Amino acid sequence: MNYQSTRGHDVPQTFSEILLGGLAPDGGLYLPKQYPQVTADELEAWRKLPYADLAYEVLRKFCDDIPEDDLRALTRKTYRAEVYGNARAGDNTADITPLRTLGEEGGTKLQLLGLSNGPTLAFKDMAMQLLGNLFEYALARAGKELNILGATSGDTGSAAEYAMRGKRGIRVFMLSPHRKMSAFQTAQMFSLQDPNIFNLAVEGVFDDCQDIVKAVSNDLDYKARQRIGTVNSINWARVVAQVVYYFKGWLLATDGPGQKVSFCVPSGNFGNVCAGHIARMMGLPIDKLVVATNENDVLDEFFRTGTYRVRKSAETYHTSSPSMDISKASNFERFVFDLLGQDAGKLAALFRDVDTKGGFDLSGTPEFARIREFGFVSGRSTHDDRVATIRGVSERYGITIDTHTADGVKVAREHLTAGVPMVVLETALPAKFADTIREALGHEPERPAAFEGIEKLPQRFEVMPNDAAQVKAYIAKHTGL
Numbered sequence: 001m002n003y004q005s006t007r008g009h010d011v012p013q014t015f016s017e018i019l020l021g022g023l024a025p026d027g028g029l030y031l032p033k034q035y036p037q038v039t040a041d042e043l044e045a046w047r048k049l050p051y052a053d054l055a056y057e058v059l060r061k062f063c064d065d066i067p068e069d070d071l072r073a074l075t076r077k078t079y080r081a082e083v084y085g086n087a088r089a090g091d092n093t094a095d096i097t098p099l100r101t102l103g104e105e106g107g108t109k110l111q112l113l114g115l116s117n118g119p120t121l122a123f124k125d126m127a128m129q130l131l132g133n134l135f136e137y138a139l140a141r142a143g144k145e146l147n148i149l150g151a152t153s154g155d156t157g158s159a160a161e162y163a164m165r166g167k168r169g170i171r172v173f174m175l176s177p178h179r180k181m182s183a184f185q186t187a188q189m190f191s192l193q194d195p196n197i198f199n200l201a202v203e204g205v206f207d208d209c210q211d212i213v214k215a216v217s218n219d220l221d222y223k224a225r226q227r228i229g230t231v232n233s234i235n236w237a238r239v240v241a242q243v244v245y246y247f248k249g250w251l252l253a254t255d256g257p258g259q260k261v262s263f264c265v266p267s268g269n270f271g272n273v274c275a276g277h278i279a280r281m282m283g284l285p286i287d288k289l290v291v292a293t294n295e296n297d298v299l300d301e302f303f304r305t306g307t308y309r310v311r312k313s314a315e316t317y318h319t320s321s322p323s324m325d326i327s328k329a330s331n332f333e334r335f336v337f338d339l340l341g342q343d344a345g346k347l348a349a350l351f352r353d354v355d356t357k358g359g360f361d362l363s364g365t366p367e368f369a370r371i372r373e374f375g376f377v378s379g380r381s382t383h384d385d386r387v388a389t390i391r392g393v394s395e396r397y398g399i400t401i402d403t404h405t406a407d408g409v410k411v412a413r414e415h416l417t418a419g420v421p422m423v424v425l426e427t428a429l430p431a432k433f434a435d436t437i438r439e440a441l442g443h444e445p446e447r448p449a450a451f452e453g454i455e456k457l458p459q460r461f462e463v464m465p466n467d468a469a470q471v472k473a474y475i476a477k478h479t480g481l
């Protein structure tokens with residue numbers, strides 16, 4: 001299995017070669033040269049598999065340079081019920097991603113696929129936990145070490161820390177805006193006592209943290225000497241780990257070959273729904289892929305009109321589904337590559353337009369017409385929709401959903417087809433977004449038992465001035481490199 005860049009750089013790479021990297025040298029994103037295929041018989045044979053072994057079957061089609069026994073050991077170490085044990089009462093944690101039917105709507109079943117039962121209560125754990133184990137394995141094999149530098153306003157940073165804690169050969173330096181995260185999020189990250197996790201609370205806002213990461217990454221000598229890497233959402237292994245739960249969701253929602261299922265995906269950087277697209281390209285019988293956005297509707301605008309217009313950071317709204325607050329969708333390029341029939345030249349031209357003109361317009365082109373062939377539709381949800389949906393789902397079905405999942409349910413309802421189950425991906429648990437739950441329901445969201453009293457645990461963090469030079473000095477002191 002060889003990988004190519006969306007922009008045409010044609011030195012083929014293996015899975016292990018791209019695992020620890022980010023962008024391709026030409027600024028593109030990596031994709032396999034061909035999507036591996038899954039037959040209907042194979043799918044039926046997978047019905048009985050536990051999640052970890054299903055993950056092994058899917059992953060081995062994408063990475064043939066890790067010995068099979070090692071890969072199986074890695075998926076079994078990752079996808080264990082103890083790691084994904086925060087499910088609601090009545091959900092089957094042995095499934096890792098339990099499927100729950102809300103009810104009959106529009107002549108079909110409206111269902112929730114629980115992806116948020118991992119250690120940080122968001123779907124990012126699904127891929128990040130695997131990444132932690134893959135990184136540790138690959139670094140040990142290569143005799144290397146890696147220092148992950150990131151900036152977070154909450155979700156991604158904590159998922160990365162919980163995936164990398166205690167891993168040999170890896171340190172994490174995570175910048176967050178001092179006193180700007182919720183008490184819950186702060187406690188989740190800062191209560192980690194692992195010596196390889198460094199929480200740096202920067203005296204500034206999230207954008208300052210991101211600017212420091214950029215400044216450090218632009219110092220190429222420093223970056224190489226300190227072995228600095230990242231774990232952002234364009235990482236191919238993260239995307240491919242997410243492909244697995246589309247298979248699991250389909251297997252749980254169907255009982256025989258060829259049955260169609262639609263998925264609705266609360267979207268930001270397009271990583272999650274891109275994985276759904278890849279599952280469909282592999283032959284999984286997906287009917288629609290519904291892209292749900294919040295007020296930051298870059299993607300909804302594209303799927304409705306064919307115009308992709310990235311926003312400036314000042315035009316990005318801070319919403320009550322904050323993990324979908326994006327100005328441009330970093331994984332979107334992977335999908336556009338397929339839309340263009342994998343024409344790297346055309347793709348490179350379009351994304352040059354993104355840099356110089358702020359976007360591109362495919363309206364009225366044959367390429368844009370192909371989004372129907374790929375099953376894509378979209379919709380958008382606002383704060384009022386979110387609150388009404390959380391309230392309505394609670395009244396009608398007696399369960400509390402989080403703000404991102406509420407955006408998904410709202411938009412899913414606009415695209416129901418009789419007889420085709422609609423599976424909404426539950427991307428976070430409500431405990432993380434107490435303010436909006438209180439607004440919608442008038443009471444606190446339930447907390448999984450493991451999180452009771454988390455705010456009272458001792459916290460380990462370092463306050464840093466908003467200054468890249470001091471962050472660099474701190475990292476160097478702790479790596480000893």
Ligand SMILES: *Cc1c(COP(=O)(O)O)cnc(C)c1O
Nearest residue numbers: 267268269270271272323427428
């Ligand atoms: C990251 C995130 C999303 C958006 O996922 P993308 O892969 O960026 O589209 C949605 N919901 C939650 C809770 C998230 O953490």
